[in-house]
Amino acid sequence: MKKVSICFVCLGNICRSPTEEGVMRRLVDEAKLTDRILIDSAGTADWYIGSAPDDRVQLAASHRG
Secondary structure (H helix, E strand, O other): OOOEEEEEEEOOOOOHHHHHHHHHHHHHHHOOOOOOEEEEEEEOOOOOOOOOOOHHHHHHHHHOO
C-alpha cells in the first residue's frame, strides 16, 4: 500500500512545526496508521539546525501526554 508523507513547516522548527508533528503522530498512532503515514517537521531557516524543540513547547506537550 502507498505511504502518505506529511511535513509540517514553520520558520525555525522549534515550536509550531514540532508541536504539530507530535500531535499528528499521536493521532496517527491512535488510528493505527503508522505503517501508512510518514510524518516529519522542518524549518525554512537554518538558525536551529540540530536543536531540540523549545523547552516551553516540550513542557506544554508533556502536560498533554
